[in-house]
Amino acid sequence: MTLPSSLATAWVVIEYVIKIIALGTIPENRRPSSSTAWLILIFLLPVVGLPLYLLLGSPRVTGKRYRQQVEVNEMALRYTAHLPDAPPGASESRHLESILRMNRRLTGLPCLTGEVIALHDDSAATYAAMARAIDGATTSVSVECYIQSWDDVTDVFYSALERAAARGVKVRLLLDHLGSRKYPGWKTLGKRLSAAGIEWWLMMPLLPFRLRWRRPDLRNHRKLLIIDNERAFIGSHNIIDPTYLLRRNRRAGRVWKDLTVEVTGAIVAEAQAVFAMDWLFEADELLDVFALSPARKRKPGVSRPVHKRSTSTIAEALPEAIPEVGQEPAPTVGSAAPRPGRPDAVVNAMQLVPSGPGYPLEPNLRMFLSLIQGATRRVSITSPYFIPDEALLAAITSAAYRGVRVELFVGKESDQFIVNHAQRSYYPALLAAGVRIFRYPPPTVLHSKYMTVDGEVAVIGSSNMDFRSFTLNYEVMLLAFGGDLDDLLRANDDAYRAVSEELTAEQWAAEPRYLRYIDNVCRLMSSVL
Structure with missing residues (x-):
């Protein structure tokens, strides 16, 4: 069956109009790699590419949520x-001082003090x-985690959250909707949380029939636990069995290896x-920390709020979320702080450096x-x-x-x-520059996310080194210097290095050509997905 000539002509004209408009709009404020990938998709398959771009193309939130964030x-x-850009006793270099100032300007959060209790x-x-x-909590427990599952x-x-709620501690919990719903136990998780006395909400929900809808590609990937505004856990652990409860993982003996830091001190206020x-x-x-009249009670979980607040009210209330710091003499960076x-x-x-679609200038990437x-x-x-x-690859190879x-690692x-294959496509450029690549052995999935620089600065949290974490996911990273976190993380490097295999240029040269082809195709796809 053929279309009438008039319809065929109209279709060709529409295709060309779509492509011409795409050429001048898609590259605006977008990475060249991402622009190229979207343009190729739209040019090859305009019927598929255009709707996908309209649904997923923008890396930012808009409307009320964006106004609230700003x-x-x-x-x-x-x-x-x-507050000063750095706390008393901090001996930051001029370069690091400028980074602290940039982080503060982009996120609103200054550099404070804190002590490491443990790495987990x-x-x-x-x-x-x-x-x-949690068993030591007396007032509040706040949980925010991308993936959660109540399993063995x-x-x-x-159970500790349940005990805390039973003794009158206010327990609040946030979990990402798409992040958690694909794992066993999802259908009963909400009921179990409510029965345990935990007040919970879905992050970035996809519930159009309940008037709660967020774009499916924008997710909240943060992992935070705050107890009594005095202690916090920040890192890469999701709250789920390390096999992620999947049969194929159990058959293969595959488990996730993560790293989380437990901290105390003034920095916990920023996590809260x-x-x-x-x-x-x-x-x-x-x-409650906002010191305002509480909102009218609603059924926790997925129901739509029955009232609304203006962004101005939200902004005026925010200061109460950050307890007064700097009113008493702050501990001196580098001084002893013995802890149990x-x-x-x-x-x-x-x-603390939060980032995500509400932060258009990508604080984590810039840091x-x-x-x-x-x-x-x-x-x-x-x-x-x-x-x-492109910028991060150039920075890494230039350093080498x-x-x-x-x-x-x-x-x-x-x-x-x-x-996996997109990541492999960057190995030739890294190896050519002299970057040493250590690959943690399977079946373990290395899931830790941290960086150390010059034996002085450490960064740890939830952010990966990829487009999704820089732009599409809400993330949070903890920067630290002048204390012992960097030492602890470099010791962790030693443990990873001891069991990892170093990839050499000779080994890479022996890789089959068909795998390199797959690597390059996946590299292009990763700029869109």
Whole structure:
């Protein structure tokens, strides 16, 4: 069957109009690699490419949520204006001082002090440590995590939340809708949380029939636990069995290896503030710490709020989410801060760096770039999904060409086919520059996310080194210097290096050509997905 000539002509004209418009609009404020990928898709398959672009093409949130984020950041800047860029005793270089100032300008959060209680890697032991901390809670517990599942391994964690709620502690919990719903136990999770007395909300929900809808490609990937506004866990652990409860993982013996830092001190206030902002965005509720009249009670979970708040009210209320810091003499960076289980703990200068679609200037990427560009001796990067953009790849390889010792720790096998092959496509450029690539052996999936620079600065949190974490996911990273976090993370590097296989240029040259072809195709696809 053929179309009438008039319809065929009209179709050709429409196709060309779509392509001409795409040429002049898609590259605006977008990475060249991403622009190229979208243009290829639209030029080859306009009927498919255009609707996909209209649905997923923008890397930013818009409307009310974006206005709220901007006003919240501006208010945080005004509220903390009396604080210095770095706390007393911090001996930051001029370059690091400028990075702290940039982070503060982009996120509204200054550099404070904090102490490391512990680094946690084993999942079961991490959940047990979290449970012990929760059992000591007296006022509040705040949980924000991308993937959550109440299973045999995580039962110790959720049972501690249940006990806390039973003794009158206010327990609030946020979990990403798409992140959690594909795992066993999802259908009963909400009921179990409610029955345990936990007030919970979905992050970035996809519930159009309940008037709660967010774009499916924008997710909240943060992992935070805050107890009594005094202790926080920040890192890469999701709250789920380390096999992710999938049969294929259990058959293969595949488990996820993560890293989370437990901290105390003034920095916890910033973790609580990030949680409070996300709670406000999802629950439309001003928390008790805002010192305002509580919102009318609603059924927790997925129901639509029955009232609305203006962004101005939200912005005016934000300062109460950040407890007064700087009113008393702050501990001196580098001084001793003995803690139970850590008699050798010292005070770190710490700054929390949230990022995501509400932050159009990509604070996490800019921080990574600035730290690497200023490195003079050593850079170590650990990331499960390493798909750098042009600027980050240039910064890493330039550091290596300058004589900086650059190490990259990745998994030899990834749980995601496209990501695994896209990541491999960057190895030739890295190896040519002298970057040492250490691949953690399968079946373990290396999922830790951190970076150290020059034996002085450490960054750890939820952000991968890829386009999704820079632009599409809400992430949070903790920057620290002047204390012991960098030492602890470099010791962790030693443990990873001891069991990993270093990839050499000779080994890479022996890779089959068909695999390189797949790598390059997946690299192009990763700019869109």
